[in-house]
Amino acid sequence: MSQALKSIIRRELKRIFTDRRMVITLFLIPALSIGVIYSVMGYLSMNFIKDVEAHVSSYVISDAPDSFKTFLAQNAELTEGVEVTYVSGETVDTYAPLIKEGSLDMFARFNDDFDSRIESVESASVYTYYNYGEDYSEASFHHFVNDMLDTYRNGILADRFENPNAIKVFDVEDLSETAETVNEDKASGKILSTIIPMLISIFLFAGAMSVVMDSIAGEKERGTLATLLVTPVKREAIAIGKMISHAIIATLSALSSIAGMLLTLGILMLLMPNEVSIGVSFGYSALDILYLIGLIVMLVGIYVGIISLLSAVSKNVKEAGTYMTPVYMLIMVVSFLNMYAFNAEPLWKYAIPIYGQIVGLKEIFMYQITPIKFFVALANAAVTWTVLVLWIRNLFNNEKVIFTSS
Amino acid sequence: MIEVSGLKKSYKLSKRQLAMIADRQARQKVKIAVSDLSFTVRPGTIFGLLGPNGAGKTTTLRCISTLLKPTDGKVLVMGIDAEESPEKVRASIAFLTNDLKLDKHFTPLDTLRFFADLHRVPKALAEERADVLFEYFDITPFKDKKIGELSQGMMQKVAIAVSLIHDPPVVIFDEPTNGLDIITARKVTDYLKMLRDQGKTIIISTHIMTVAEKLCDEIAVILNGSLAAAGTVASLLEQTGQKDLDDAFFEIYRAENGGVS
Numbered sequence: 001m002s003q004a005l006k007s008i009i010r011r012e013l014k015r016i017f018t019d020r021r022m023v024i025t026l027f028l029i030p031a032l033s034i035g036v037i038y039s040v041m042g043y044l045s046m047n048f049i050k051d052v053e054a055h056v057s058s059y060v061i062s063d064a065p066d067s068f069k070t071f072l073a074q075n076a077e078l079t080e081g082v083e084v085t086y087v088s089g090e091t092v093d094t095y096a097p098l099i100k101e102g103s104l105d106m107f108a109r110f111n112d113d114f115d116s117r118i119e120s121v122e123s124a125s126v127y128t129y130y131n132y133g134e135d136y137s138e139a140s141f142h143h144f145v146n147d148m149l150d151t152y153r154n155g156i157l158a159d160r161f162e163n164p165n166a167i168k169v170f171d172v173e174d175l176s177e178t179a180e181t182v183n184e185d186k187a188s189g190k191i192l193s194t195i196i197p198m199l200i201s202i203f204l205f206a207g208a209m210s211v212v213m214d215s216i217a218g219e220k221e222r223g224t225l226a227t228l229l230v231t232p233v234k235r236e237a238i239a240i241g242k243m244i245s246h247a248i249i250a251t252l253s254a255l256s257s258i259a260g261m262l263l264t265l266g267i268l269m270l271l272m273p274n275e276v277s278i279g280v281s282f283g284y285s286a287l288d289i290l291y292l293i294g295l296i297v298m299l300v301g302i303y304v305g306i307i308s309l310l311s312a313v314s315k316n317v318k319e320a321g322t323y324m325t326p327v328y329m330l331i332m333v334v335s336f337l338n339m340y341a342f343n344a345e346p347l348w349k350y351a352i353p354i355y356g357q358i359v360g361l362k363e364i365f366m367y368q369i370t371p372i373k374f375f376v377a378l379a380n381a382a383v384t385w386t387v388l389v390l391w392i393r394n395l396f397n398n399e400k401v402i403f404t405s406s
Numbered sequence: 407m408i409e410v411s412g413l414k415k416s417y418k419l420s421k422r423q424l425a426m427i428a429d430r431q432a433r434q435k436v437k438i439a440v441s442d443l444s445f446t447v448r449p450g451t452i453f454g455l456l457g458p459n460g461a462g463k464t465t466t467l468r469c470i471s472t473l474l475k476p477t478d479g480k481v482l483v484m485g486i487d488a489e490e491s492p493e494k495v496r497a498s499i500a501f502l503t504n505d506l507k508l509d510k511h512f513t514p515l516d517t518l519r520f521f522a523d524l525h526r527v528p529k530a531l532a533e534e535r536a537d538v539l540f541e542y543f544d545i546t547p548f549k550d551k552k553i554g555e556l557s558q559g560m561m562q563k564v565a566i567a568v569s570l571i572h573d574p575p576v577v578i579f580d581e582p583t584n585g586l587d588i589i590t591a592r593k594v595t596d597y598l599k600m601l602r603d604q605g606k607t608i609i610i611s612t613h614i615m616t617v618a619e620k621l622c623d624e625i626a627v628i629l630n631g632s633l634a635a636a637g638t639v640a641s642l643l644e645q646t647g648q649k650d651l652d653d654a655f656f657e658i659y660r661a662e663n664g665g666v667s
Contacts, residue, residue: 003523018511230472230473230501230506232493232497232524
């Protein structure tokens with residue numbers, strides 16, 4: 001590495017690491033904001049679930065037949081956390097205002113002669129009323145219909161046919177666990193492969209964006225880039241020096257975001273009830289980790305190159321920002337594209353810049369990546385990076401780009 | 407040695423730039439900044455480009471320093487073709503202009519070391535030169551302060567020091583005393599004289615007649631991108647029959663613009 005290249009890299013890194021504002025924006029804010037926002041969101045949603053579960057639901061059931069009352073009395077687990085009040089001859093009119101204001105969760109009314117209709121195999125109905133704008137009320141309704149009435153109906157059917165198998169027709173039992181057909185790692189990998197490549201891609205781009213825009217468009221705006229261009233250093237050395245240092249910073253910034261995610265995960269695991277587990281196991285080899293690092297480096301190189309190019313043609317940071325928004329959206333779309341594709345991808349997809357690297361990241365988690373696929377991605381990254389570096393070098397040689405004001 | 411022969415620089419104007427010209431008839435797509443300019447600057451002399459704003463002085467200096475490519479003509483710096491080997495030319499020049507700024511985040515010392523590295527000056531030598539330049543331009547007490555915290559005059563002095571860190575044989579300064587107080591301006595002109603006495607080739611641009619008169623061994627008057635007159639101060643005074651450069655310049659200007667001053 002030439003002395004000039006080393007000096008440029010050192011200076012760019014020093015520029016960032018000695019600037020308190022940049023350190024906070026690039027490394028602390030992503031970790032903290034992601035950590036705090038997701039932790040608070042997770043905490044609130046967990047509280048919400050706990051709250052709904054802890055709530056004692058109140059039902060008023062009119063004209064409940066004796067068979068239903070007996071059924072409920074015999075199945076105490078169905079009335080856990082539920083307070084049932086039986087009334088007779090009432091209609092919803094009396095209870096609708098209570099449901100609406102939230103002091104009652106649900107009202108149900110059985111046909112007058114429900115038991116005798118069931119006995120004579122005539123049609124019978126249960127009328128339900130709840131407030132679907134109210135979470136407690138909605139949860140009560142689902143519990144009443146799906147748990148209570150369903151079990152009650154099956155009991156009646158079983159009595160009617162005498163043989164329970166007559167109504168069940170057949171059982172479906174999942175014996176995957178006992179037969180060991182499940183690849184735990186792959187199952188976990190599937191979860192990771194859906195989210196992680198997308199997040200890595202987006203975090204890398206976001207991390208690169210602010211630093212590159214400031215270093216190229218900002219330096220143009222401040223007139224410091226021209227000072228650099230009047231030295232005997234080759235334009236490509238300036239372009240490569242800046243790109244390498246920005247890639248390092250963008251990777252560290254993305255790592256900060258990932259650390260924020262892990263922090264969130266840690267906090268949520270502490271808050272979660274014991275019976276809930278994340279259900280993720282890892283079985284990645286050292287080679288997989290190398291592939292991961294390699295693909296991140298490729299991706300960050302391409303992103304830094306694209307942002308550098310756009311920053312070089314912009315007159316100032318503001319103009320660079322306007323070019324960046326559509327590109328950022330495009331990167332997001334590409335990152336989302338293969339979120340739900342779980343089959344092994346064909347080799348040619350690895351030859352597409354950015355998409356190839358994201359597919360690679362995904363296939364690492366799915367245990368589907370092969371050396372040849374990795375090298376195709378590497379070749380595409382090398383070609384893309386060379387094109388971007390040469391392009392930026394030409395821009396740095398272009399007087400219209402250096403002196404935008406003239 | 408700087409040899410400029412038949413230098414021409416023209417720009418294509420963008421639609422926006424065209425629209426900014428109020429006189430519709432004067433709107434032309436190509437703006438000629440410099441046209442058929444030739445001169446030679448010998449080692450051990452200070453050559454001044456004298457002209458009003460927009461005459462083409464800065465464009466000429468940018469062409470010599472390889473930041474702009476001439477549309478036509480040739481620029482040789484120390485015998486090296488500026489278009490063929492721009493890096494070699496940049497290695498042998500100090501270029502100072504108002505458009506080139508220093509990063510305000512760094513200290514003068516950091517900045518000098520960085521540019522010394524880019525010019526491949528050995529570390530010990532760079533430190534030695536930095537000390538001398540800081541001392542001469544009274545920067546030493548401020549060398550560890552951020553450039554952003556310095557006064558405009560001090561920033562200009564740091565910029566001069568940075569441009570000279572590699573001790574190049576050719577010095578190109580665009581309006582070197584602009585924005586400087588009288589004492590600092592004198593320091594800069596004295597330093598340029600010292601560099602001339604060391605045998606360096608120096609070219610400056612200025613629109614301040616007193617600077618040109620006192621500093622320059624040779625002067626080229628540029629008007630509307632073309633060479634209007636050239637020679638020593640004495641020869642220009644003789645050509646125009648005037649007593650000082652101020653009047654001589656106006657005489658040249660009047661002659662060039664058909665008697666309108």
